Structures are given as C-alpha cells and as structure tokens.
Amino acid sequence: MALVCQASTNCMRNKISWAEVTIKTGQLKLQQASVAVVGAGGLGCPALQYLAAAGVGRIGIIDHDVVEISNLQRQVLHTEARVGMHKVLSAAKAIEQINSRIRVEPVTSALTASNAQTLLADYDIILDCTDNLPTRYLLSDTAVQLNRPLVSGAAQQFDGQLCIYNLGPGQGPCFRCLFPKPPAPEMAGSCEELGILGAVTGVIGTLQAMEAIKLITGLHDGRPTLLMYSALSALPFRNIKLRARRPTCPSCGTEDEKVGKIGETDYVAFCGGQRPDW
Amino acid sequence: MALVCQASTNCMRNKISWAEVTIKTGQLKLQQASVAVVGAGGLGCPALQYLAAAGVGRIGIIDHDVVEISNLQRQVLHTEARVGMHKVLSAAKAIEQINSRIRVEPVTSALTASNAQTLLADYDIILDCTDNLPTRYLLSDTAVQLNRPLVSGAAQQFDGQLCIYNLGPGQGPCFRCLFPKPPAPEMAGSCEELGILGAVTGVIGTLQAMEAIKLITGLHDGRPTLLMYSALSALPFRNIKLRARRPTCPSCGTEDEKVGKIGETDYVAFCGGQRPDW
Amino acid sequence: MSATSSPAISLKVEFGGGLELLFSNERSHTVTIPARAPSPAGADTDVHPPGGGGRPADIAFLIAWLRANLLQERAELFEENGTVRPGILVLVNDTDWELEGEGEYVLKDGDEIVFISTLHGG
Amino acid sequence: MSATSSPAISLKVEFGGGLELLFSNERSHTVTIPARAPSPAGADTDVHPPGGGGRPADIAFLIAWLRANLLQERAELFEENGTVRPGILVLVNDTDWELEGEGEYVLKDGDEIVFISTLHGG
Ligand SMILES: [Zn+2]
Ligand SMILES: [Zn+2]
Numbered sequence: 133m134a135l136v137c138q139a140s141t142n143c144m145r146n147k148i149s150w151a152e153v154t155i156k157t158g159q160l161k162l163q164q165a166s167v168a169v170v171g172a173g174g175l176g177c178p179a180l181q182y183l184a185a186a187g188v189g190r191i192g193i194i195d196h197d198v199v200e201i202s203n204l205q206r207q208v209l210h211t212e213a214r215v216g217m218h219k220v221l222s223a224a225k226a227i228e229q230i231n232s233r234i235r236v237e238p239v240t241s242a243l244t245a246s247n248a249q250t251l252l253a254d255y256d257i258i259l260d261c262t263d264n265l266p267t268r269y270l271l272s273d274t275a276v277q278l279n280r281p282l283v284s285g286a287a288q289q290f291d292g293q294l295c296i297y298n299l300g301p302g303q304g305p306c307f308r309c310l311f312p313k314p315p316a317p318e319m320a321g322s323c324e325e326l327g328i329l330g331a332v333t334g335v336i337g338t339l340q341a342m343e344a345i346k347l348i349t350g351l352h353d354g355r356p357t358l359l360m361y362s363a364l365s366a367l368p369f370r371n372i373k374l375r376a377r378r379p380t381c382p383s384c385g386t387e388d389e390k391v392g393k394i395g396e397t398d399y400v401a402f403c404g405g406q407r408p409d410w
Numbered sequence: 411m412a413l414v415c416q417a418s419t420n421c422m423r424n425k426i427s428w429a430e431v432t433i434k435t436g437q438l439k440l441q442q443a444s445v446a447v448v449g450a451g452g453l454g455c456p457a458l459q460y461l462a463a464a465g466v467g468r469i470g471i472i473d474h475d476v477v478e479i480s481n482l483q484r485q486v487l488h489t490e491a492r493v494g495m496h497k498v499l500s501a502a503k504a505i506e507q508i509n510s511r512i513r514v515e516p517v518t519s520a521l522t523a524s525n526a527q528t529l530l531a532d533y534d535i536i537l538d539c540t541d542n543l544p545t546r547y548l549l550s551d552t553a554v555q556l557n558r559p560l561v562s563g564a565a566q567q568f569d570g571q572l573c574i575y576n577l578g579p580g581q582g583p584c585f586r587c588l589f590p591k592p593p594a595p596e597m598a599g600s601c602e603e604l605g606i607l608g609a610v611t612g613v614i615g616t617l618q619a620m621e622a623i624k625l626i627t628g629l630h631d632g633r634p635t636l637l638m639y640s641a642l643s644a645l646p647f648r649n650i651k652l653r654a655r656r657p658t659c660p661s662c663g664t665e666d667e668k669v670g671k672i673g674e675t676d677y678v679a680f681c682g683g684q685r686p687d688w
Numbered sequence: 689m690s691a692t693s694s695p696a697i698s699l700k701v702e703f704g705g706g707l708e709l710l711f712s713n714e715r716s717h718t719v720t721i722p723a724r725a726p727s728p729a730g731a732d733t734d735v736h737p738p739g740g741g742g743r744p745a746d747i748a749f750l751i752a753w754l755r756a757n758l759l760q761e762r763a764e765l766f767e768e769n770g771t772v773r774p775g776i777l778v779l780v781n782d783t784d785w786e787l788e789g790e791g792e793y794v795l796k797d798g799d800e801i802v803f804i805s806t807l808h809g810g
Numbered sequence: 811m812s813a814t815s816s817p818a819i820s821l822k823v824e825f826g827g828g829l830e831l832l833f834s835n836e837r838s839h840t841v842t843i844p845a846r847a848p849s850p851a852g853a854d855t856d857v858h859p860p861g862g863g864g865r866p867a868d869i870a871f872l873i874a875w876l877r878a879n880l881l882q883e884r885a886e887l888f889e890e891n892g893t894v895r896p897g898i899l900v901l902v903n904d905t906d907w908e909l910e911g912e913g914e915y916v917l918k919d920g921d922e923i924v925f926i927s928t929l930h931g932g
Contacts (some may be wrong), residue, residue: 175932178456178616181486182609204508208459211507229489230482263932286929291826293929307928310906313897315828315927316887328931331460331623334616338456342609342641351642358899358906359646360826360926363620364629365837368637369647370924372901375908453810541810564807569704571807585806588784591775593706593805594765606809636777636784638704638804643715648802650779653786 158349159187165348166190168252170243170271171261172219173197174333175285175340177209179259182341184227188348190235191227192255193220196242206330243267245399248274257344260284261337265314266399272297272307273394276384282307283343285336287328292336292361295374296343296352298384304356305377306384308394314403332363436627437465443626444468446530448521448549449539450497451475452611453563453618455487457537460619462505466626468513469505470533471498474520484608521545523677526552535622538562539615543592544677550575550585551672554662560585561621563614565606570614570639573652574621574630576662582634583655584662586672592681610641695723697745697797701754705805707776712760719758721795725749747778748791750801766803777804817845819867819919823876827927829898834882841880843917847871869900870913872923888925899926 165188169176172195183191197219199210209226210219220238227236239251243262248270252258258280260271268284275282275298282297284307297306339359346352356374377384382392443466447454450473461469475497477488487504488497498516505514517529521540526548530536536558538549546562553560553576560575562585575584617637624630634652655662660670701717708715724742743749748770755767765773771791772778778785779802780793795801823839830837846864865871870892877889887895893913894900900907901924902915917923 171932173932178612182612185483185486185608187483205463205465208463208508212510213507229491230486232490261932263930265928265930268928268930286932288827288929288931291929293827310899311897311928313895314930315897316884316895318884318887329620329623330463331616331620333932334456334460335613335620338609338612338616342607342613345607345609346641353642353644355644357644362826362837363624364631366631366633366635367649369649370904371645371647373905373909375906378908449810451810539810541808543806543808546806546808564810566705566807566809569807571705588777589775589806591773592808593775594762594773596762596765611810640704640715648782651783651787653784656786 158345158351161349162187162345163189165257166192166255167257167259167344167348168192168194168255169259169261170194170252170267171259171263172207172209172223173203173261173263174206174287174328174330175337176219176259176261177207177223178334178337179261179285179340179344180209180223180227181230182338183344184231184234186341186345187231188234188344190237190255192237192239192251193223194239194241194243194251195219195223196240206328206333208330208334243270245270249277252280253278256280257347258282259340259344260286261340265403268307269314269402270399273383276306281347283340283347285333285340287333287336289327290329290332290363292332292363294336294339294343294359294361296347296356298377299356300354303354303376305375306381308383309375309378309381310358312381317403329363332361335361335363436623436629439627440465440623441467443535444470444533445535445537445622445626446470446472446533447537447539448472448530448545449537449541450485450487450501451481451539451541452484452565452606452608453539453615454497454537455485455501456612456615457539457563457618457622458487458501458505459508460616461622462509462512464619464623465509466512466622468515468533470515470517470529471501472517472519472521472529473497473501474518484606484611486608486612521548523548527555530558531556534558535625536560537618537622538564539618543681546585547592547680548677551661554584559625561618561625563611563618565611565614567605568607568610568641570610570641572614572617572621572637572639574625574634576655577630577634578632581632581654583653584659586661587653587656587659588636590659595681607641610639613639613641696720697723697795697799699750699795699798700800701750701758702800702802703804704802705807707766707803707805710760710762710766711754711758717758719754721745721750721753744794746791746795747780747785747793747801750795751791772803775805777806778802779804818842819845819917819921821872821917821920822922823872823880824922824924825926826924827929829888829925829927832882832884832888833876833880839880841876843867843872843875866916868913868917869902869907869915869923872917873913894925897927899928900924901926 167188169180172193199215199217199219199222201215210222214222218240224236224238258275281299284295286293358372360370379386379389380391382390382394445466447458450471477493477495477497477500479493488500492500496518502514502516536553559577562573562575564571636650638648657664657667658669660668660672698720701719703711703715725745726742755763780788781800820842823841825833825837847867848864877885902910903922
C-alpha cells in the first residue's frame with residue numbers, strides 16, 4: 133500500500149521495471165516490519181502518520197504524556213477533542229482512522245532504564261522522537277544493547293537534526309560516540325523557552341519515517357550521515373559524512389577498549405543534575 | 411499559537427530575545443494571513459496540517475476530487491471513514507479538529523482558466539499542491555497576473571522539487587521562465603504509473619507550509635531557489651540558486667519584450683494533446 | 689596531470705525528473721570529455737592553446753558530446769537546435785546555468801552539471 | 811595573493827545547536843587567521859616555510875584562535891584542555907572531523923568549519 137504502481141502502457145515500461153519491483157517487494161517488507169516510536173509529540177506525530185500510511189505492519193508507541201491544548205500547534209495527530217487523553221491513545225486512534233489494518237501497540241509508561249530493553253526488544257527499528265537528553269542517551273544505549281538501528285530526530289526553534297545511530301550493527305556511531313557529553317545545561321534551553329516551529333518537527337519527523345522505510349525495504353545505502361536542517365538558512369539542508377563507531381565508546385565500543393562505564397548511569401544526573409524542564 | 415515561548419530564567423535570556431520578538435510578531439502576522447492551497451492530496455495534506463497548526467487565519471482549499479481508499483497511503487488528512495467525501499471537505503474537517511479557530515474555505519470546483527483568478531484573488535499566498543502539468547502552468551500564470559508568490563511542490567517516486575515562483579513581485583522567475591515547455595509526455599509518466607512514496611510528498615508538502623510561514627512572517631530572504639530532494643541519493647537535498655525572471659517570458663516578462671502569448675492557451679493541449687492520465 | 693597530446697576534463701553529470709530514462713536509467717555519471725571542442729563555434733581566440741585548435745569545451749559542447757556518446761535513445765527529447773530541449777533546466781555546480789552564461793559556460797575539471805525536467809506529481 | 815610578511819587564510823566558521831550564543835549570537839562568521847600557528851605543537855618539520863616558524867594552522871590552532879578572538883563569553887563551554895568541550899561536534903567541509911585527523915587537520919584557504927552541539931527538542 134505504500135506505493136501505488138499500476139500497469140499502464142504510455143511510458144517507457146522497461147525502464148521503470150526496477151522501480152516497480154523494488155516497490156512491490158518493499159510493500160511486503162513493510163507489512164512484515166515492526167517499528168517502535170518513542171515520543172508521540174512534534175516528531176512522533178508526522179513519523180507515525182507516514183509509517184502508518186506506508187503500511188508498516190506493527191507500530192509501538194511509547195509516551196506517558198497526555199494531550200494538552202498547547203501541543204496542537206505542532207503535534208498534528210492530536211485534536212482539540214482529545215485534550216486530556218494519553219498521547220499514545222490519541223495517536224493510536226488517528227492511525228486507526230488512516231489505516232485500520234496496522235497493529236498499534238500503545239504504551240503509557242515512561243521509558244526508564246529499567247523497562248527500556250523489555251519495551252523495545254520486540255521491534256525491528258526504534259525511532260527517537262523524544263524531547264529530552266536523558267531519554268536520548270538511554271535510547272541510544274538500549275539500541276546498542278538490542279542491536280537495533282535508532283532513527284533519531286531532534287528539533288529546536290528553526291533547526292533540526294536527523295541521524296541513524298547504531299547503523300549496520302557495529303558500523304555507524306551511536307549517540308554517545310558523537311556526543312560523549314550533553315551540552316551545558318545553560319545552553320540547552322527547554323522547548324518551552326526556545327519554541328519550536330511546528331513545520332520543523334514536521335520535516336524532521338517525516339524524514340524519520342522515510343529513513344525507517346528505507347531501512348525496512350533495503351533502500352538505505354548503509355553509510356552513516358547526519359542531516360542538519362536550518363529553516364532560515366540560505367543552505368537549509370547539509371548532509372554530513374560521519375565517522376564509524378568509536379572503539380573506546382563506553383556504550384558501543386569494542387569490549388576490551390571501552391573507556392568508562394554506563395551500566396549504573398543515572399541518566400538524569402548525567403545530563404545536568406536536577407531534571408531540567410525539558 | 412505557532413510557536414510557544416514562555417518566560418523563564420535558566421538560559422541566556424538576552425541572547426534569545428531576538429527569536430522571541432520574531433516569534434511573537436510572527437504569530438500575529440500568521441493570524442491575519444490567508445493562504446490558498448490548490449490540491450488536497452499528497453502535498454496538500456501535510457501543507458494544510460502545518461499551516462493550520464501554525465495558526466494561519468484563513469485557508470482556502472481547492473480540489474474537485476473525492477477521497478478514494480488508495481489515496482490514504484499518502485494523503486494523511488483523509489480517513490477510511492471519509493472515503494467518497496470531497497477531499498476539500500474531508501480536509502476541512504481534519505483542520506477543524508486540529509484548530510477550530512481557523513477559517514477554512516473549501517471549493518469543490520476544478521480550477522480552470524476561467525475561474526482561477528476569481529478563486530485565488532482573495533489570498534495572500536498560493537500553494538501549488540496539484541498533481542498535473544496543465545494546472546501547474548495555469549497556476550503560475552494566475553499567480554503572475556495576481557502578483558502573488560506561488561509556493562510550488564512536486565513529487566514523483568522518490569524525488570521532490572520545491573520552489574517559490576514569482577517571488578518578490580517581478581524578481582524571481584515564474585514556472586514558465588524555468589520550464590518554458592512541459593517535458594515530453596513519453597517521459598512524464600503518471601502518478602499511477604510511477605508511484606509516489608508517501609513520505610516524499612510529506613517532506614515536500616511540509617516544506618511548502620514552511621516557505622509560506624517564512625513569507626508571511628517576513629523570515630524569507632527573498633532569494634529565488636529550487637530545492638531538489640532525492641530520498642535515495644547520498645546527497646538527498648540540493649539547493650539551487652535560480653535566475654531572475656526572464657524579460658522575454660510570455661507570462662511574467664516585461665511588457666514590450668514578451669515573446670509569445672498565453673492568453674488563449676488551452677492548457678491541456680499545451681501539455682501534450684489529449685489530457686493524459688495525470 | 690595527463691599532460692601530453694589530448695587534454696581532457698572530468699565532469700560529474702547528473703540527470704533527473706525522468707531524463708535519466710534516456711541515459712541507461714542512471715542518474716549519476718562521471719564523464720571525461722576533450723578539454724577543447726573539435727569545431728570552434730564563436731570566438732576563436734584561444735585562452736588555453738594546448739591540444740590544437742577549436743574552442744575550450746563549454747556546455748554547448750558537452751550537450752553535443754552527451755548526445756553522441758552517452759545518450760541511449762530518443763535524442764530529440766534531450767537535444768534541439770544545438771542546445772537542450774526547452775523545458776530542460778541545466779545546473780552548473782548548483783546554480784541555474786542562466787546565471788553562468790548558459791551554453792557558453794566554459795567547463796572546468798570537476799564541475800558538476802545537472803540536467804532536470806520538472807516533476808509534476810503531488 | 812597577499813604575499814609578503816604575514817600570510818593568512820580565510821575560513822568560513824559556523825556555530826549551531828546553541829553554540830552561536832557564545833559568539834555574538836551569530837551563526838555564520840568569516841574569519842581570517844594566520845596561516846601559521848605561533849607556537850608549534852608537535853612535529854616542527856615545516857611543509858610550508860614562508861611566514862617564519864611554527865606549524866601550519868590546524869584546527870587545534872583555530873579553536874585557540876576562536877577562543878581568544880571571537881568568543882564573547884563562557885569560554886569553558888567551548889574549549890577544554892586545548893580542544894573543544896566534549897559534546898561539541900566539529901565538521902570540516904561537511905565531514906566529521908574524526909575522519910579528517912581531528913585537531914591536526916591542516917586548514918586550507920576557503921575551508922568551512924562547523925561547530926555544533928546536539929539538539930534535544932522534539
Ligand atoms: Zn558509541
Ligand atoms: Zn516567467
């Protein structure tokens with residue numbers, strides 16, 4: 133269902149057969165795939181929308197927040213009528229209206245170091261659509277432990293970032309390889325303080341769905357890259373070629389070269405003490 | 411409502427005041443703005459979603475099609491329950507659920523050379539979210555006649571294009587300046603033949619909303635560019651610097667330098683005789 | 689580098705918007721073309737004399753060269769009267785060729801030239 | 811071009827992910843820095859002798875230069891132990907600096923160097 137391709141004669145048929153074959157087998161792979169989306173907010177809504185429209189067979193959604201009226205300026209699956217409902221249930225309802233054949237698995241618990249592996253083990257791909265750094269580090273470590281690619285999106289004000297961490301088991305870097313320390317809390321700000329333009333999360337969240345679809349259908353080239361988006365820049369998109377994983381990374385590094393441990397990490401403390409308001 | 415920015419103290423307040431001011435005045439401008447979206451399909455759905463979420467005060471939607479089940483793989487505002495309904499009414503319903511303060515003006519007529527100026531004259535900005543070339547040329551000519559920027563999106567298979575035509579009255583090129591002739595029908599194919607990956611229309615449609623928001627809030631830099639998107643390429647986004655309008659353009663050219671006329675053009679015939687199946 | 693008799697320049701050539709169908713359905717090509725066009729078109733005052741007569745290779749020459757050497761079918765959908773068919777947009781290193789002199793732009797080694805048609809779906 | 815006593819190189823430097831707050835809240839800067847670092851760090855065997863001693867300007871030198879000349883406040887949020895604070899990613903012409911030798915990458919005129927932190931919102 134992801135791609136429609138009907139028989140027809142008025143174009144160069146032989147030339148598009150490759151695309152057709154790819155598309156047909158891709159549809160089957162999508163139906164058989166499972167994706168976990170962590171966060172049903174600004175990034176999660178468009179990601180869920182396009183995963184569902186593409187026909188991904190099973191979709192898990194993890195988020196403990198409830199819909200607030202102020203969310204509606206960028207969290208486009210939620211509605212005024214569903215304010216107060218758990219975001220994952222609101223999103224599940226929206227997905228069901230688009231494509232009732234999708235199996236949606238909503239989880240209303242917060243993701244924590246103690247439940248992350250259990251909640252995520254049963255999915256092929258994990259999408260990081262969260263809005264805070266402690267969960268981002270936790271998700272990266274969990275994806276490494278479970279050997280899953282982590283399609284990570286982030287947005288602030290007019291800017292976005294997109295990266296698949298832990299790409300091709302053991303090849304691409306994890307979040308900790310690139311950013312071994314979180315930014316200073318003074319600079320990080322909160323979503324509330326800085327504001328996010330809804331269309332920025334829309335672009336990044338949709339691209340997260342796209343990357344997941346490429347991974348599922350075998351259309352991803354396997355090279356780790358970071359996409360930077362700046363809505364107001366004269367060059368709005370930059371594609372950055374990334375390093376391989378870092379052998380000394382405490383998370384994804386080679387067993388006897390790892391420097392530091394993360395087993396007992398308190399994720400919140402690591403990101404600046406008292407849980408900040410992001 | 412487009413951007414939330416609340417008072418807070420734990421970051422460098424003086425440094426983000428510019429962003430704050432921009433955001434506050436931007437919200438007012440959005441409320442007072444009007445945008446016409448032509449086409450409530452793959453591009454129109456995400457564009458409408460983010461225009462509505464951003465709080466654009468008045469949104470016109472023009473499309474004569476009705477929702478079909480096969481649309482749902484990329485036209486994310488429509489639902490299984492609304493199959494058979496006019497797309498513009500389905501989209502209006504979805505927008506109302508997101509933001510009931512938006513004034514939505516649905517038009518179920520097809521856009522034609524005889525009604526285009528009347529239907530579009532009352533909007534500040536026009537979005538081309540259509541799926542066929544004759545309407546694309548008609549919209550470009552109409553935008554020139556009405557002196558409106560035309561935020562144009564297009565998608566096929568894994569590729570997309572985004573451009574603001576007729577940008578800054580008389581400065582940027584119109585669609586005809588860049589593409590004086592449509593591609594040969596043998597090469598154009600149809601959406602049905604070629605298939606479109608839903609997430610591609612999602613990316614381009616969301617970026618169309620972004621460009622409209624930038625124009626409305628005064629954040630656009632006024633330089634004409636063409637954004638090319640190729641979902642499978644190692645360099646997925648390319649930003650192309652464009653020419654100014656062409657003085658000899660039959661549509662937007664200087665009055666006594668124009669070559670050719672388009673007044674009596676039959677748009678369908680111009681694009682290859684019998685109306686093709688796009 | 690390759691200094692002696694026939695200097696050549698290497699270019700990255702891309703096709704999009706359906707034009708790739710005419711070129712083995714490959715979007716991305718690396719081509720090596722002569723640094724000088726065999727038959728001079730306009731001014732003959734050579735800026736770079738080595739390699740004999742003719743004019744320095746420009747985009748007009750590249751279009752002819754692609755038609756003769758890379759195009760697989762339906763030449764009339766790509767070339768018309770010594771330039772590209774109207775409706776094909778040419779990009780020189782991510783800039784509209786109109787800003788670079790169109791067919792008269794003199795090619796440099798490593799240039800990236802893109803030929804696209806408009807997309808129309810939505 | 812500017813040939814005589816103090817050769818310099820011009821770079822495009824960008825900041826993102828909040829780091830711009832430390833640099834006058836401007837993301838994009840064009841800076842001109844000495845082509846040679848005043849105090850040699852490691853190997854002294856000069857590849858490009860003009861301009862006197864020292865080592866050719868590398869990214870480690872750029873970081874020190876930015877700290878001394880462009881940074882407006884809170885130096886400890888940018889620089890730490892002669893390199894960037896961990897958590898800052900450095901990009902050299904759209905490539906992760908780790909693939910380019912990190913601080914030892916020797917700068918060329920026209921290089922584009924980007925410093926970013928991770929974003930976290932969603
Ligand atoms: Zn790692
Ligand atoms: Zn024109």
